[in-house]
Amino acid sequence: MTALIEVRDLLVRREKQTVLEIAHLSVEAGEVLAVVGPNGAGKSTLFLTLARLLKHERGVIRFFNGHESISTLEYRRRIALVLQEPLLLDASVRENAAIGLRFRGTPKAEADRRVAHWLERLGVAHLAERSARKLSGGESQRVSLARAFVLEPELLLLDEPFTALDSPTRARLLEDLKAVLGETGTTTIFITHDLREAEKLGTRMAVMLKGRVHQVGKPREVFAHPADSQVAEFLGMQM
Amino acid sequence: MTDLLPITLLSLQVSILATLISLLIGLPLGTMLALGKFPGRSFLLSLINTGMALPPVVVGLFVAMSLWRSGPLGDLRLIYTPAAIIIAQTIIAAPVVTGLTAAALQQLNPRLRLQLYGLGASRVQMVLSLWREARLPLLAALMAGFGSVISEVGASMMVGGNIKGQTRVLTTAIVLETGKGEFERAIALSIFLLTITFLVNWALTVIQQRGRP
Structure with a gap:
């Protein structure tokens, strides 16, 4: 296995407060790393830092096997991210799904092919011409996922994408996403505060508490052998 | 009423040009104020918001003083020309476009x-x-x-001078005709002014509402 992303000695401060301090964290190619923790644990800060949307004060983040010199724009064009809110533009579903490809200057025929495939795969092809403003929460998040997958990213970052959805919708979407990730083998970092989601989707799990990674391991191992009392307490609170 | 057409055309020409220049200034400046983080941003935004309520006569006064023969820009010989009206109107419209x-x-x-950056947008693509x-809202x-x-009259009158065939626009012509007691002409000019204002706004509204549910 090769580390697609490796974080060492990372420090992020916001308004003079340390919000993230990670000694080491790596994500192997093809794995789904579920990052769990309570609200305020620094998960979203980690997400933004990994997406190069937030600057870190100290530390090294090696992307794509050590190619650190890659420009921010080039880096962002090799990843894709899905946020908690779908944040679709006031345009049709098809246009929304294609926007990342348009930013990359992908030829129209290729963009159309990929958009059609991913809208179909995520079950929203019938909505292609509909205004994104007229979608339900679940449909919007499916379009948001399609918009990410059409980019065929080397790294997919998901920040609590199911939080705003009702329980049945969330369950169906989680099931579909698991299948898609299995098919594509896309390396994924999945931020969530929901341990069930983490267990279902993650091949490994990182527990974050107060800005630090306390434990990384296979979900079953983490649940069976919490690294310390704080992790045990967090897992106990949730399960 | 033979001079109605040139007056109307000049009104349109001057105000459309002033609006377009305001757009060229206001769109990037307003974007910078909305998205940027720099010292003095709030102060600048307050200035722009104040500028949205600038009385046209005050603008007219300062533009007239600047363009007056003996003024700092007197050598440009722009006072009492359509260009002077465009300058004054741009100063009036630019804060409105910027603030909004x-x-x-x-x-x-x-x-x-x-999200846009995360989808690979460059700064320009994001904006x-x-x-x-x-x-x-931009339209x-x-x-x-x-x-x-x-619709403004004060600045156009002060820096344009309401010279027949040169700087007379609909609003200044309405003031003149009313002053002379020529109410029929004043009413005709007013109807013209209202009609072209409606037509321009109607065209913009059609563009704005196109594709809305």
């Missing part, structure tokens, strides 16, 4: 910028996407800018 542009972009979800997303800003200048 900033407000339009600030109403968008701040995380949308992160263009935000403009597209805020196209309805409203344009309409407000045009409305503020097509």
